[in-house]
Amino acid sequence: MVIRGGTRLKGEVTVSGAKNAALPLMASSILTRGWNTFTGIPRLGDIATMKQLLGHLGLKIEGGKDLRIRADNLTCPEASYNLVKTMRASVLVLGPMLARLGKAKVSLPGGCAIGARPIDLHLRGFEALGAKINLSHGYIEAEAKKLRGNKIYFDTSTVTGTENVLMAACLARGTTVLENAACEPEVAELARVLNKMGARIEGVGTDIIEVEGVDELKGVEHRVMPDRIETGTFMIAAAMTGGEVKIKNCRVEHLDALISKLTEAGVTVMPEDEGMRVTVGDRLRSVDVKTLPYPGFPTDMQAQIMALMCLADSRSVITETVFENRFIHVSELKRMGADIQIQGNSAIVRGGRKLSGAPVMATDLRASASLILAGLAAEGVTEISRIYHLDRGYERIEKKLSRLGADIRRVKG
Ligand code: EPZ
DSSP states (O other): OEEEOOOOOEEEEEOOBOHHHHHHHHHHGGGEESEEEEESOOOOHHHHHHHHHHHHTTOEEEOSSSEEEEOSOOOOOEEOHHHHTTOGGGGGGHHHHHHHHSEEEEEOOOOBTTBOOOOHHHHHHHHHTTOEEEEETTEEEEEOSSOBOOEEEOSSOOHHHHHHHHHHHTTSBSEEEEESOOOOHHHHHHHHHHHHTTOEEESTTSSEEEEEOOSOEEOOEEEOOBOHHHHHHHHHHHHHHTOEEEEESOOGGGGHHHHHHHHHTTEEEEEETTEEEEEEOSOOOOOOEEBOSTTSBOGGGHHHHHHHHTTSSSEEEEEOOSOTTOOHHHHHHHHTTOEEEEETTEEEEEOSSOOBOOEEEOOSHHHHHHHHHHHHHSBSEEEEEOTHHHHTTOSSHHHHHHHTTOEEEOOOO
16 A cells, blocks of 8 residues: 555545454354345455355355345354464354354464464353363364353453354353453444344343343344444544544444543544544644553554554553554554654653654554554655555555545555
């Protein structure tokens, strides 16, 4: 991606459906009989991978933005390594397969750039529901004649861990209680859709979720919620370029932590029918940020707010508490003139300086977003390579940014 910085972004942008809501929803269709229709599905790499995986498992899938999925006959309960290695969220088929078929074989997802990202809490949850789990040759083999409800406590808040065990518990016999469950809006969205399918889930959106198992779930229609991380990324793009952007199709209530930090930094966020308008005052103030599970400041926005803080007026401390290695973007931002020192799981960002365009490399999804943002604000030209990372989570980002006036284009590497 080639960006010439310096343009103030102006105009309107519409947010796409949330990747991290669409992926578990697609996996949940494994639990159902009859057609599911999910509308507002974003066109992203990870969605294509999930479609391929579900097709491989024997589900019938039609459509693109509006997906129709049917799971009446599942043929092969195995998610192979070549699919799982490209997308760790493939592990989300494990719980539904176990609940529906009584067995599942899924490649153990490796680590990734931002951390080891084990799935021990997923597996402990399934064992608590009575499954036999064994690992052989890089695969997880899970088996259970019939899952039985139980009380499960998650040592750490895990988004896909909560989603995976929640989906399995819907078809277990008896009552399951999930304690220290993740409260992310995407988890609540999944629970609401499972209830529409006929599940009996209480405590939606809280950290204690109670599930009464049922025998069968049926297909539903549902529109995927907007992507709060894409929303936050465009908010910061407006702030970094000193522009004025109207963001449509977004849920302000999902962004409280980010909005309070941006407001503290001197950004003006005005809710407006079905969206919000973002502008910035004459100076950006440095603020300290600490990432936490929802409703805390989202780790998926850490790289983006770090790019913003490079332009702020003094010193900000950004602490990452969710993943152990999510500062890979720091060395790339420093190539663009940022002054950032890493101390343990904190990054000290000294602002009050301009960024200058440079060739940089994307390393993971949200790090690539922070490099796009820095390029929009930098003097001169920035070239970002390996932007396949970006395409996993942002639908046609260069088209959306060009429509806001950015000088950005995708060229063949
Ligand atoms: C989800 O990943 C998101 N992905 C991530 O978004 C997001 O960064 C993350 O939640 C945190 O919000 C999807 O929803 C598909 P976790 P997930 O389990 O579920 C540890 C993006 O950019 N942990 O909540 O994999 C883990 O190591 C992606 O779209 C265990 O120790 O994250 C991490 O330190 C990146 N054992 C912490 O918990 C487990 O069994 C939180 O991880 C599971 C997790």
